[in-house]
Amino acid sequence: MKALKISILGAGLLSLISCNEFLDRYPYSENSSSTMFSSATLAESVVTGGYSNLLYDYNSTDRSVLNWDSFSSVMDPQEGIVNLDYNYLFGTLQPNNSMFQTYWKRFYEGINRANDVIENIGRVPDMSDATKAKRIAECKFLRAYHYYRLNALWRGVPYYDRNLAPDEYRLGRSSEEEIWRLVVKDCTDCIDCSEIPDRYVSGNADYGRVTRGAAYALRGKAYMWLKQYDLAEADFGKVGECGYDLYTGSYESLFTETNEKCEEMVFSVQMVEEEGQGNAFSNNYGNYCTVGYGKYQHYLNVNFIDSFEEVDGKPFSWDDYFPGYSSMTPEARSVYFLRNGLTDTEKTAMSTYGADMSKYDALGNEVRLRAAYENRDPRLAAIAITPYSTYDGGASGTVVTYTSRYPYRDWQAPSLDLRYGNNAYMLYPIRKFVTKGREYTNIGYNPVDVPIIRYADVLLSQAEAVNEQGRWQEAVSYVNRVRNRAGVALLNAPGNTNTKVSGVEEMRARIRNEKKWELACEEQLYFEELRWGTWKTDKFVAKNGLQNVWGAPVYTYIWGGDAYLKWAIPQSEVEKNTNIKQNEGWN
Template structure:
């Protein structure tokens, strides 16, 4: 399942070097000219691109900006920099380390992807490996730019292997989105629809179709997004992907890369490491430390927590048998993860009551934690991050159909998601909704299905819902300035290094 991880780290070191001004080559160091020769070179090259997902800023802090900064999460961390920058919209340091780290890691990934895209086409290797590795690199470059444009808006674009002398200009958002679309189009053309078991976890044609649909939807190009989504739901993808029977199987280490998984970040335990602390070691990044930072108090650092209102949202309906929505227990750790209450709810081997008492209202995200197989967290979690799931695809398809006036046709895809959770079909519970009412219902469906998976911020941005009105359920939004806080300021240090970069007007 995770065999491709074993080659990530070594390949990573091969590709981060830049051209040297020295005229005498170092015989102990691979150069660009001496490296790109064999099929294994191409494979290792693209493995290094994936390896960027394990870097601390991306695997730990980037989810904070999508989850904690949105209205479904918040922070009570004693680290006030986390609270101010990631929750309260109080940004005073444009070089804030955790945000700047994400920026740097995303561009590291782009640098690695650019090398694959630049060098692999001229390699004398099989067309199968050439197409696949190029396609993976195009997909990953689009992924990195998708996050840059989502978080920072106008950003510099680099499409060739860079050098320290490069001084790219700031690129308007529309052009960044266009590059993402082009890259994903290339990925769709070159990627296989499926892999054999030893390559599970690599980007597929379906992953590229889905990310393309997301990019188009963020630009309100709903009609164009229908094409890649149709491939996923009514075309070839329908024979590959489906919902798993048990919702929680999407978040357990024993059921990774299942038929509902469209793309997930691969994490693993490094068998040569016998520590789970935060010490820097050469192979530290086989796993992710996010579970440690989202872990409940006394288990992890609890720097990111869940708001309670999504639970109330999930409790608006019961299943057709009168039971509670099972997605509540799969999504959150709180006083009533077990319907029996704090005395019956287990938190990493102890009852909620014994850990926190019976009147504690704190809630933690559960989906990517490890309480299903151990009673502690650490810095090297092997639990994959499920970035794209088929349930998300079905809800995206329903949203696009509704936006194009095909509300009646959209019902069936919401029905599939609801019925997997045991709820009545929407076509039975609320037939005949207007286009506007159906969108409001979809907002509810995406909360109940996808809470804590990192999509909430972009959902709110797409719907135009970011603003102080959200303060009624997330106090941090009282500080939100419309026209400014939708994006982050470009790091000042980058502008100091590159006079061609322009700070966003709202952050000047």
């Protein structure tokens, strides 16, 4: 669907003419609607505008667009923006915070665009009935997707399945369960539409549009929130029957333009290398050495990095590499992360900081540290730039290989140290989705599609659905398919005590860890941690927050109370519509 990708911005603008501006936007114009649905060409642009709303989370270099994984336990915002944009993590938000209003409007805008098509496309004179049915089904999926995200955050919202005049938006909140049921209904209508294909293959002109496999996956996710695990299991099984499967190459090569349309991508946001149309992850995740000078807005969480197992499935422990490590202060054990050949000035500075310099090896410090990362789950190296690993950057105009070292000296020759934000710290920069060398030269955007639903996620969700029904032995087989592709030891492999698992509780923990290792940086995990009920524990454990790689905090999160488990209804919406009741704890 490259044609859709190229035209998506213009189509979005066209669709705004015909869309009812929700709540405080311009009222729906019957005249403009007559125009936009007067021909198939114009009507298709409105449909394309519905798809364009999906771009919002992935194509902006504006900090006001939040990164959902920085709300999860796998990632942390950099210290320069956390107090500006992520103060939800410090317990200081009020219901009038712009974050709540921005995303309330953003999701309802997607619903508004979908409703516009569902209501009006039936009267397009030069469009076949089959195409009309197909577009309506696609937009029901898009509406379901936006209600899915609204409901995950707010747990019950007003439900509108048609567009109204601004003063008519006065419904109260449907319950959380009611919204999940309505998500299920829209997905079911999409599945039942005979014009919706099971799957599009790469090269098809309609690639990127909604498929039956995507609708099964989204409906299965709604059933998981409802804890109807048998129905979720059935739906996740149907996704495979639609022709989706795991990509058979390496995990690292999965997130490339070459493989962006492989059999694993159930539903993805289509990208091109131009402003407003491309994947901004490279810019926002990237480091200073990334082409265009990445903004290094997010880093990987130290506890998440330490959770990655050894290749043989053994839990990772720093004490296996540096005996006594866990009993040392973070400052003392920083010695193990120092570069070879420190100057006298650097030695003095580190000694003053608290490093136990008696353990410093001037010639072999880097080699012994690299050993702690080299035998780990290969997904770690694909996701993170670990200490003393290399990264090919292109910010200088040519491809240059940089190395992550500490203390930082200079990103230019002869040092060629990896430069990111504040190099006074040693952190875990992101590698996944970040441009390598000069493969893409657009300053802020690259053309790699962003997956919203991947088949690996479907398999792990199927494992969870099966496990929650008590069939943990069967769940092992689904997880092992993902682990096999990753290149790590299989669960319950004969003779391997490291991967032994027995019972539902152990399997539940395994599945949740596997999802984090597999889906990091794809902006899905915050919603999973909310559903699991683990977000408070996972994100706000003692001393959790952005840390140096040796565990010394840069900043620490502060739990704001159980009200934070649900988002606040925007205060302006409560004031405009007295039928909306605020979530508990936000009054």
